[in-house]
Amino acid sequence: MxxxxxxxxxxxxxxxxxxxxxxxxxxxxxxxxxxxxxxxxxxxxxxxxxxxxxxxFAGGIGMINVGHSNAAVVNAIKTQVDKYIHTCSLVTTIEPYIELAELLNSLTPGDFPKKTLLANSGSEAVENAVNIAKYYTKRNAVLCFEGAYHGRTTLTLSLTSKYSLFKKGLGSFVTDVYRIAAPSMYRKIEGMTDEQYIDYCIKKFDEAMIAQVDPEALAAIIIEPIQGEGGFLQIPARYLQKIRTVCDKYGIVMIADEIQCGAGRTGKFFAIEHTGVVPDIICSAKSIGAGMPISAVTGKAAIMDAPHLGGVGGTYGGSPVACVAAIETIKILQSEAFLSRSVQVGETIRATLETWKDKYGIIGDVRGVGAMRLVEFVKSRETREPDMEVALEVIKDATSKGLILIRAGLFSNCIRLLPPIVITDEQLAEGLSVLEGAIARADEKRK
Structure with missing residues (x-):
């Protein structure tokens, strides 16, 4: 069928x-x-x-991990709407806000007391996290990474990479933001082993702490454990541990942006759980709300409590309608059955993509973790020169055959695969077949 x-x-x-x-x-x-x-x-x-x-296969850019119109989520929304829509958490106490915060506090890595602040979007989550870190440390500088995407507010756009697409014509930007290269295993220095390249990246990190900013001036280091917009680049565990060590030594707040890579997408509730590294703050959004506008900043209680009374919050933050949706969603996302299915979906995609890499010369790399997978297109496998035109061509072709896709990557030359984890085996196979057909046709044109 x-x-x-x-x-x-x-x-x-x-x-x-x-x-x-x-x-x-x-x-x-x-x-x-x-x-x-x-x-x-x-x-x-x-x-x-x-x-x-x-x-x-785009899933609202990773927003629909539990699937479109999930029945449990829809029913929770309907029940809440019949009670009340919103009274503002700055005016009254809303119990769904507390319940969701308690749930996130319990799921976030770290053996320490935690607290959660809710907002409406990923940008707001990151903005609040950075501002809280600045308030807590009494410092202004922030370190971020090339390829990162953190949002479109003035502060988060300052942190975001990919200048021409997201930032061109929209400055001035926030000062005291420092950016260094993120490890990219696909584009590692020729002749280096993986371990040698990670050593090199760590050395460049240390040099940046001398050449670009003193670590004692840093309020926060913010990083996506797996870059989303940057091209599904998994940050090596040893590199994340280096950041953790430097943050501990100098009192810097380590912020993990899990907005796209979290929420069960990789087979763990949070992607950073694959590494054993525990950040001070985690930002969540997208799939925790199953399509409802909600985001969260969850972190060490001592850090989250730092701003003065009235220093955080917003009119719509913690909307009870969005909260009940997120509560039901997270109950599903953190279940063993769902996480196991995420691994299964990811393995099916991985195995299929690996065969494509052998068959089609326009594919330079396939990569990802769990059900967060990506195909990178190049003009030459030897030079690894990005080919953004072929990515567009494949998307247009596949969409005409009934498959919804979206690009990614610093050079916009990748196609990301973020299907709802609830996708059936038959649907997954059908979608992958459509995508392969589009890739095969594009590959044939270039022979």
Missing amino acids: SHIELKTAIPGPNSLQVLERRKNALPSGLAKSTEVVVERADGAVVYDVDGNSLLD
Whole structure:
């Protein structure tokens, strides 16, 4: 049975009408990866306004790990809406806020008391985390990494890499932000073993603490354990341990941005759990809300308590409707059954992608952890020169055949695979077949 059913071209006539309205009503800077116009969605399937059904391998950029319209989440939202929608946590006490905080406090790594602040987006979570770290340390400097994506507010955009796509024309940016290269095992220095390259990266980190910023001036070091927008680069455990050691030595707050790589995507609730490194603060968002706008900053109680009374918070932070959705979502995400399924989905994708790497010369690398997987396209395997045009071509082709995808990577030359973990084996196989067909056609053109 095919789960992809195409009754019209993508986009069809009804979609074209809505896309024309979008063009006239929304700013042109609001990009879109596909021309799919959604009518409804369920599990891993998206239905458009022309009656087509497509498989979703983008998952709202990793926002839908438990699947579209998860019944437990939808029922929790409906029940809460019948009680009350919001009264503002700055005015009243909202019990779902407390329950969600307690749940996150219990799941976050670290044998120490923790507290959680809720907000509405990943950007807000990162902004709050950095500001809390500054308040706690009484310092201003922050260290971040090339390839990182942390958000679009002034502070988080200052931390974000990939200048031309996200930052061009939007400065000035926050001062006292320092950026160094993140380890990239695919583009390691030629002739080095993996361990030698990690040693080299650690040496460059130490040099940055002399050449760029004194560690005693740093309030925080923020890093994604697996870079999302940067191209699913897993930061080596030894490098993360180096950061942890430096933070301990100099009283720096270590912040892990788990907004895309967390929430059960990699087979652990948090990706950093694969390394044994315990950060001081973890930022969560995206899939913890199953599509509802909610984010969290969870960290050591002593750090989280640092700002003065009234120093944190916002009107919509901790919306009870979003909170009950997140509570039900996290109950699913942290379960052994879900995490096991994440590993299974990831292994199926990994095994399939490895065969593609052998067959298609336009593929330079396939990588990832758990069900967070990616294909990187290059013009030459020898030079590893990025090919962003082929990534676009493959997405356009695959979407026309019923598969929703989105790019990634510092050079925008990668396709990330973030299907809902609830995807069935049959749906996963069908989607991978569609993607391979698009890659095969692009590869043939370049022979």
